[in-house]
Amino acid sequence: MLDVAAFSVGFALIAAGALSVLYPLRWIGITTRAIGLVIMAVGFLALAIGAQLLDSYPVYLGFVVALLGAISMIYPLRFLYIRTRLVGLLVFTAGILFSITMSMLPYGEKQAVAAEAKLDQWMPRWQLGERHTIKVAAPPDKVFAAIHDVRADEIFLFRTLIAIRRCGQEGPENILAPPPEKPLLDVATETTFVLLENDSPREVVVGTLIAAPHELRASGKVTPELFQKDLKPGVVLATMNFLVTPTSAGGSTVTTETRVYANSPAALRRFGVYWRVIHPGSDIIRRMWLRAIAQRAEKA
Numbered sequence: 001m002l003d004v005a006a007f008s009v010g011f012a013l014i015a016a017g018a019l020s021v022l023y024p025l026r027w028i029g030i031t032t033r034a035i036g037l038v039i040m041a042v043g044f045l046a047l048a049i050g051a052q053l054l055d056s057y058p059v060y061l062g063f064v065v066a067l068l069g070a071i072s073m074i075y076p077l078r079f080l081y082i083r084t085r086l087v088g089l090l091v092f093t094a095g096i097l098f099s100i101t102m103s104m105l106p107y108g109e110k111q112a113v114a115a116e117a118k119l120d121q122w123m124p125r126w127q128l129g130e131r132h133t134i135k136v137a138a139p140p141d142k143v144f145a146a147i148h149d150v151r152a153d154e155i156f157l158f159r160t161l162i163a164i165r166r167c168g169q170e171g172p173e174n175i176l177a178p179p180p181e182k183p184l185l186d187v188a189t190e191t192t193f194v195l196l197e198n199d200s201p202r203e204v205v206v207g208t209l210i211a212a213p214h215e216l217r218a219s220g221k222v223t224p225e226l227f228q229k230d231l232k233p234g235v236v237l238a239t240m241n242f243l244v245t246p247t248s249a250g251g252s253t254v255t256t257e258t259r260v261y262a263n264s265p266a267a268l269r270r271f272g273v274y275w276r277v278i279h280p281g282s283d284i285i286r287r288m289w290l291r292a293i294a295q296r297a298e299k300a
Contacts, residue, residue: 003050003051004050006046006047006049007046007050007051010044010046010049010050011043011047014039014043014044017037017041018040019036020033020035020036021033021036021040032079033079034081037080041061041064044057044060044061053283055107055275056277056279056280058099058102059276061098061099062097062098063099065091065095065098066091066092066096066099067095068080068091069082069093070088072091073092076088102276103272103273103276104269105272106269107128107268108127110129111125112124112125117203117243118196118203118205119203119241122196122197122205122227122228122239123207123227123237123261126259126260126261127262127268127272128271128272128275129257129258129259130257130258130279131258132255132286132287133254134290134293134294135247135251135252136252136253136298137298138251138300139251139252140202140244140252142297142300143201143252143254143297144201144202144204144244145297146296146297147204147293148185148186149183150289150292151181151182155285156291156292158285158289161281161284162176162177164281165281173191174187174188175188175191175193188206188208192209193207193208194207196239202244203244205239206241207222207226207240208237208239209235209237210237210238210271211236211270211271212232213234216231227239233264234263234266235264235267236260236261236267236271237261238261239258240257240258241256243256254290254294258286260275
């Protein structure tokens with residue numbers, strides 16, 4: 001319920017702020033365009049709280065401040081009290097420095113209290129991650145089949161967000177460049193991911209190696225054993241699951257969780273910067289992936 005309330009408040013504030021940037025809504029107390037921008041920023045903060053994206057919010061806030069400063073270096077935005085190009089340069093520099101500083105804040109370690117899912121066995125400790133849930137009006141067996149059958153073209157905005165993440169560059173077939181006719185989970189496990197568990201109709205777990213010393217990467221394809229032994233410092237591993245739980249009404253609850261574990265402070269710091277940038281896009285993809293699973297299962 002908290003996320004729904006946060007989303008509702010956030011979208012309302014963003015709409016009011018955006019309108020006030022064009023024409024201040026004085027009847028609700030927004031008397032200037034500058035206040036309208038502040039209201040928009042508060043609205044995006046509410047969305048970040050609802051989506052659990054607080055780690056990324058200050059980074060993107062700094063990017064926006066830098067963008068306003070860059071614009072003011074060409075045409076000063078006097079309604080934001082940036083009256084000269086020199087002030088615009090100072091705002092741009094402050095925004096960049098703020099984003100860099102926020103992107104390098106440390107992440108703490110989390111630990112599974114009890115092995116409630118297979119994912120807890122494969123990655124009981126992690127520093128970064130996200131978790132999403134959806135209700136599906138279909139029994140677990142149909143949902144589990146849908147998890148395996150969903151294709152990338154069924155996931156709304158998947159290709160758009162991936163193209164942004166890849167900066168428009170093409171690459172070999174993998175989860176970031178899946179063929180349209182192939183189930184996305186198959187593409188993942190045949191390329192950069194390894195299947196760790198396939199406990200039908202309850203849970204599927206996959207994992208991948210994100211970063212590692214050269215000699216480990218050169219050793220070949222990722223194997224399940226990699227997730228169960230001590231590794232040299234500098235390794236970053238990621239796991240993702242889909243967990244299906246039956247409901248009393250004959251439907252299912254589907255949860256997907258992504259966990260990332262870095263086994264050294266330097267590796268965590270490097271990936272943490274990257275994660276804060278891609279986290280909003282990753283959040284949208286996971287939500288749309290669950291939605292695609294629900295739509296396919298309910299039609300089956």
